[in-house]
Amino acid sequence: MGGDLGPRATVQGAALALAANPALDIFLFGPEQRLAVELDALPRRLARHGARLTLCHSPHEIDQAMRPSAALRAPRDTSMAMMLECVARGRADAGVSAGNTGALMALARRELGMVAGIPRPAISTAIPTRRGGHCYLLDLGANVDASAARLVDFARLGEAMARRIDGLAAPRVALLNVGVEGTKGPASVREADARLRDWAGLDYRGFVEGGDIFAGEVDVVVCDGFVGNAVLKASEGLARLLVERVQRVFETRWSGRLVATLARPALRRLKSELDPVRYNGASLLGLKGIVVKSHGGASAEGFAYAVARAVEEGRRKLPGHLEQALGGSTAPGGGSAIVSAAGDRDDSGIGIR
Amino acid sequence: MGGDLGPRATVQGAALALAANPALDIFLFGPEQRLAVELDALPRRLARHGARLTLCHSPHEIDQAMRPSAALRAPRDTSMAMMLECVARGRADAGVSAGNTGALMALARRELGMVAGIPRPAISTAIPTRRGGHCYLLDLGANVDASAARLVDFARLGEAMARRIDGLAAPRVALLNVGVEGTKGPASVREADARLRDWAGLDYRGFVEGGDIFAGEVDVVVCDGFVGNAVLKASEGLARLLVERVQRVFETRWSGRLVATLARPALRRLKSELDPVRYNGASLLGLKGIVVKSHGGASAEGFAYAVARAVEEGRRKLPGHLEQALGGSTAPGGGSAIVSAAGDRDDSGIGIR
Numbered sequence: 232m233g234g235d236l237g238p239r240a241t242v243q244g245a246a247l248a249l250a251a252n253p254a255l256d257i258f259l260f261g262p263e264q265r266l267a268v269e270l271d272a273l274p275r276r277l278a279r280h281g282a283r284l285t286l287c288h289s290p291h292e293i294d295q296a297m298r299p300s301a302a303l304r305a306p307r308d309t310s311m312a313m314m315l316e317c318v319a320r321g322r323a324d325a326g327v328s329a330g331n332t333g334a335l336m337a338l339a340r341r342e343l344g345m346v347a348g349i350p351r352p353a354i355s356t357a358i359p360t361r362r363g364g365h366c367y368l369l370d371l372g373a374n375v376d377a378s379a380a381r382l383v384d385f386a387r388l389g390e391a392m393a394r395r396i397d398g399l400a401a402p403r404v405a406l407l408n409v410g411v412e413g414t415k416g417p418a419s420v421r422e423a424d425a426r427l428r429d430w431a432g433l434d435y436r437g438f439v440e441g442g443d444i445f446a447g448e449v450d451v452v453v454c455d456g457f458v459g460n461a462v463l464k465a466s467e468g469l470a471r472l473l474v475e476r477v478q479r480v481f482e483t484r485w486s487g488r489l490v491a492t493l494a495r496p497a498l499r500r501l502k503s504e505l506d507p508v509r510y511n512g513a514s515l516l517g518l519k520g521i522v523v524k525s526h527g528g529a530s531a532e533g534f535a536y537a538v539a540r541a542v543e544e545g546r547r548k549l550p551g552h553l554e555q556a557l558g559g560s561t562a563p564g565g566g567s568a569i570v571s572a573a574g575d576r577d578d579s580g581i582g583i584r
Numbered sequence: 585m586g587g588d589l590g591p592r593a594t595v596q597g598a599a600l601a602l603a604a605n606p607a608l609d610i611f612l613f614g615p616e617q618r619l620a621v622e623l624d625a626l627p628r629r630l631a632r633h634g635a636r637l638t639l640c641h642s643p644h645e646i647d648q649a650m651r652p653s654a655a656l657r658a659p660r661d662t663s664m665a666m667m668l669e670c671v672a673r674g675r676a677d678a679g680v681s682a683g684n685t686g687a688l689m690a691l692a693r694r695e696l697g698m699v700a701g702i703p704r705p706a707i708s709t710a711i712p713t714r715r716g717g718h719c720y721l722l723d724l725g726a727n728v729d730a731s732a733a734r735l736v737d738f739a740r741l742g743e744a745m746a747r748r749i750d751g752l753a754a755p756r757v758a759l760l761n762v763g764v765e766g767t768k769g770p771a772s773v774r775e776a777d778a779r780l781r782d783w784a785g786l787d788y789r790g791f792v793e794g795g796d797i798f799a800g801e802v803d804v805v806v807c808d809g810f811v812g813n814a815v816l817k818a819s820e821g822l823a824r825l826l827v828e829r830v831q832r833v834f835e836t837r838w839s840g841r842l843v844a845t846l847a848r849p850a851l852r853r854l855k856s857e858l859d860p861v862r863y864n865g866a867s868l869l870g871l872k873g874i875v876v877k878s879h880g881g882a883s884a885e886g887f888a889y890a891v892a893r894a895v896e897e898g899r900r901k902l903p904g905h906l907e908q909a910l911g912g913s914t915a916p917g918g919g920s921a922i923v924s925a926a927g928d929r930d931d932s933g934i935g936i937r
Contacts, residue, residue, distance in 0.1 A: 296765070298765075298767060359825070360825070361824070361825045361828060372762050372763075375762060375768075375769060375770050407814055408810075409725050409728060409809065409810055409813040409814070410725075412649070412651075414651060415728075416728060416810065417728050417810060440813070440814075440817045441813065441814040441815065441816065441817030441818035441819075441820075441821060442817040442818060442820050442821030442824075443817075443821065444818055444821060445818070445821040445822055445824070445825045446821060454814070456762065457761075457762055457769065457770060457811060458810060458811050458814050460762040460793070460794065461760055461762070461793075461794040461807070461811050461814065461815050462794065462814050462815055462818045463794065464793045464794030464795040464796075465794035465795060465797055465798070465815045465818060465819055466794075466818055466819070466822050467794075467795050468794060468795030468796065468797060468798040468799060469798055469819050469822055469823065470822065470826065471714070471795075471798070472712070472713070472714045472798045473823065473826050473827075473854070474826075475714060476854055477830055477851070477854065498830070501826070501829055501830065
């Protein structure tokens with residue numbers, strides 16, 4: 232039920248995800264009648280995948296403006312809480328939501344639990360780099376005023392994700408700072424730097440500056456949630472401004488406007504690439520289960536990408552590996568959330584609201 | 585002597601600034617012989633402005649990697665220290681440097697002094713917005729872990745600058761946060777929010793998120809130096825990536841490459857617009873004098889822009905107004921740094937290293 236466009240984008244996005252992956256099944260949570268309207272409105276090419284969409288009626292919703300504490304007091308039959316419960320019970324391998332991020336974090340923590348030592352989920356997304364690859368940036372808003380210990384946790388989570396999801400043997404990890412010299416930055420960042428240097432086996436690259444996130448020289452960049460959130464949202468804003476200006480340049484400069492017309496699809500693709508959360512979703516890491524947050528402003532395509540991300544994390548059994556990386560006891564691949572109702576299938580049963 | 589390109593960019597940039605402004609005189613600080621070589625190398629169209637360039641020999645330099653504490657112990661005859669002394673003595677109305685930022689802040693503070701209550705300079709630059717205007721972002725790296733009181737100082741400095749330099753009657757001021765609700769963010773930010781709400785006469789717009797810096801809805805965005813630095817550098821990195829990708833799209837897509845050739849100057853201009861520090865310079869605010877930092881990677885054009893910024897701040901007698909805004913006693917227009925040797929001329933005598 233979340234997202235600026237309401238259930239239309241999520242239902243269409245779910246159908247797109249099904250069309251792209253024949254092994255996928257999706258549960259949709261929300262008021263049955265509203266979801267049914269959206270299912271009926273699916274274009275024909277998507278409607279035929281509807282058989283793999285299961286409607287799960289939930290009478291209530293988590294409001295976009297609701298505070299996490301209020302979300303925790305809300306009835307258990309909101310679409311968000313029911314989706315998370317479905318993941319927690321192992322009926323689905325992963326959950327995706329385009330709703331209220333703070334509420335999602337709080338409810339996911341309650342329903343799924345955290346892996347060893349992590350107080351609350353970190354949020355991470357894959358940022359495109361100049362080399363054509365991507366770089367995981369975390370945290371993105373969940374943990375304001377992060378201590379050195381939390382920054383080290385983020386490094387462990389990000390490193391394990393890059394290993395597991397991208398298959399990197401030795402992900403390059405860096406800490407965001409205002410300069411590359413060891414004497415710069417707040418105490419928490421300098422202390423985290425010292426701890427990461429002591430971590431044997433980590434390919435730690437020391438400090439990087441904001442611009443280095445896009446340079447392609449590192450695979451994971453760690454910062455506190457305030458900074459990460461500001462950087463990510465500023466990047467979204469700048470990408471929007473830049474694409475608008477490029478478009479305007481073409482549209483005003485050549486009277487025939489042929490060039491502008493030719494350029495439009497390329498610019499659109501570029502905009503998508505550079506708006507990673509809107510198009511790829513963001514992972515909530517440190518939970519004993521998989522939850523991916525789709526951007527509130529995501530289109531159906533954006534929501535489908537978030538589902539694909541969740542499928543990939545399920546297929547790679549990410550939570551068990553994160554738990555292992557954090558020194559927990561659960562074996563990789565374990566954890567109730569990724570055991571699907573149908574047994575050991577890898578990529579079936581995505582809970583979606 | 586600063587900047588990645590060394591004195592060539594600064595000497596050429598100074599000459600460009602002179603060409604653009606017939607009322608301007610410039611002092612150049614550095615080893616006389618190296619500056620003379622660059623003066624001789626000036627293209628003819630710029631060489632004729634050389635008469636208004638005065639070489640001031642300084643035997644030493646501040647190294648790019650030198651820590652501020654080391655810069656304070658360095659001999660007094662470095663180009664940076666001599667330039668600042670020239671401003672402090674009122675021989676020049678403003679100073680511009682492309683050198684080591686930390687050293688520049690420390691030396692400027694020592695040579696010029698601070699206006700009432702400001703412990704060290706804040707750094708600010710004008711960020712382009714979607715509406716075609718700009719927004720001042722501060723702080724950009726000088727003040728890590730800023731308290732609520734410092735954030736309020738930044739708001740006062742930014743507001744006074746937007747009033748004085750841009751002639752705005754009521755600049756719209758906002759605080760950067762991870763959400764727009766009052767309950768979000770670290771304690772220092774929430775405390776600053778409460779204080780700004782109590783400030784009568786301020787057009788305070790509350791919290792904004794990273795993307796809003798570019799939206800054009802506010803004139804001043806305030807944050808601590810760590811966040812501002814990360815956001816600014818990430819924006820620079822993203823702008824570079826984006827312009828590269830747009831260029832590649834055009835170069836690979838149309839085999840004739842005519843479009844790419846046509847697009848190149850427009851893209852170059854766009855890149856300049858979106859790399860504000862490199863092209864416009866950043867102001868050190870809170871000093872009893874005018875100091876503008878040009879980006880280390882600035883071209884001659886970028887350095888000339890930084891000089892133009894310094895001229896404008898001198899013409900508008902910015903430090904006196906900032907002092908007044910901060911509750912100091914100096915009358916607007918006062919302060920030794922903006923009284924030039926030649927009397928009360930408004931825009932003459934820019935000290936440059």
